Amino acid sequence: MQNPVPSNDRFDLYRAVTDKIVAAIEAGAGRFVMPWHVSAATGRPTNALTGHGYRGVNVVALWAEAVMSGYGTGWWASYRQWERLGAQVRRGQRGSVIVFYNHLNTAPTEDLDDSRHRLVARAFRVFNLDQVDGWQPPGPTSVPTVEALAEVEAFVAATKAVVVHAGSRACYRRDYDRIELPPRDRFRGTPTSSASEAYYGTLLHELTHWSGAPHRLDRTFGTRFGDNDYAVEELVAELGAAFLCADLGIANEPRPDHASYIASWLKVLNDDSRAVFTAAARANDSATYLQGFSEPEPS
Structure with missing residues (x-):
């Protein structure tokens, strides 16, 4: 307690x-x-x-x-x-x-x-x-990056989401029910993460969007956030990807292309003190839903 x-x-x-x-x-x-x-x-x-x-x-x-x-x-x-x-x-x-x-x-x-x-x-x-x-944490529990990335690849594959590599932007196309990403060689590493981690972090973001489709979690916000509904959905995807990156053992790096949402997120959070609670709960639901694809079938 x-x-x-x-x-x-x-x-x-x-x-x-x-x-x-x-x-x-x-x-x-x-x-x-x-x-x-x-x-x-x-x-x-x-x-x-x-x-x-x-x-x-x-x-x-x-x-x-x-x-x-x-x-x-x-x-x-x-x-x-x-x-x-x-x-x-x-x-x-x-x-x-x-x-x-x-x-x-x-x-x-x-x-x-x-x-x-x-x-x-x-x-x-x-x-x-x-x-x-007066307390020392247990020994390192993290796995080597190569093994972590293999686990992420298996995690994504288990969802059977359709992922198409084309173009220059990352998005989930609800009309086609598919994720579109730039080719893998377009992603770049940083001093704290590899190019592969950047790729998979982006993919997990779009996979969180994918989980909210009407025939999956059917994620909607009603009229609560009005014109800011899409910004809240982006916040859900950001948090969902962060939860998954943390659980799968890969770095979660900033995406400058999401800079346009920061002002909207601040406005929503300042106007509604419970908004981040809702976004985090939906993100948690999404992470749990996606993790369920990797669970073994009951015997």
Whole structure:
């Protein structure tokens, strides 16, 4: 169990989490670096006691916190959980807010979109390993990049999505139900990622769009976001790709061609403090759906 944030009528949980994410987006906007652009080594934020990865908006919130505070690890836990591990949070350290949802008289459930579930959101605080003394993480669990890329290729193949390599832009064509990408040799590496990682990160972005087709997850937003619906769908695809990159062990690099969406994302998040919760929940749904294609058939 995490440590709950003391009740305070003036504390707006949704706004507190959203503002942290907005601050991280604004900090990286000039370089197109969003809080979800993380290295393969950082991966998905993970609870140090349970070994479970965080989900949904908590992933984005903890990535944002790490960016803004300069934390270099993906290990997190509550004060009491660190104590159980024999570690001590340093004096004066402030915890980072995450969210769990409760049905009445049931255990907390992480990262459900409360626009679809009548649940009560509760805030908890967790601390990064960089704020703690007395604990060493387990040995490296990452796999070599070549093996990770082979796993991504198998992951994509399992979906049986149609991928066409042609032209100069990446997109999902809903009218043809296919993904279009530039030829592989058009992708370039960076100091922190390979050209192959850039290719697969883009493919996972478009695959997230593919998952939202009417005969799959049928992802729509009604009239809630109005003219910003497409920007929100792009945010879902960005987050979905980031979750998948983290789980598959490849770097998720910035895409300058998405710079045009940054202003729209900031407007949506500033206007609606629950928008990022919805986008992260839809992205989590998409990642789970796509991962399901790789699961073995029940015997």
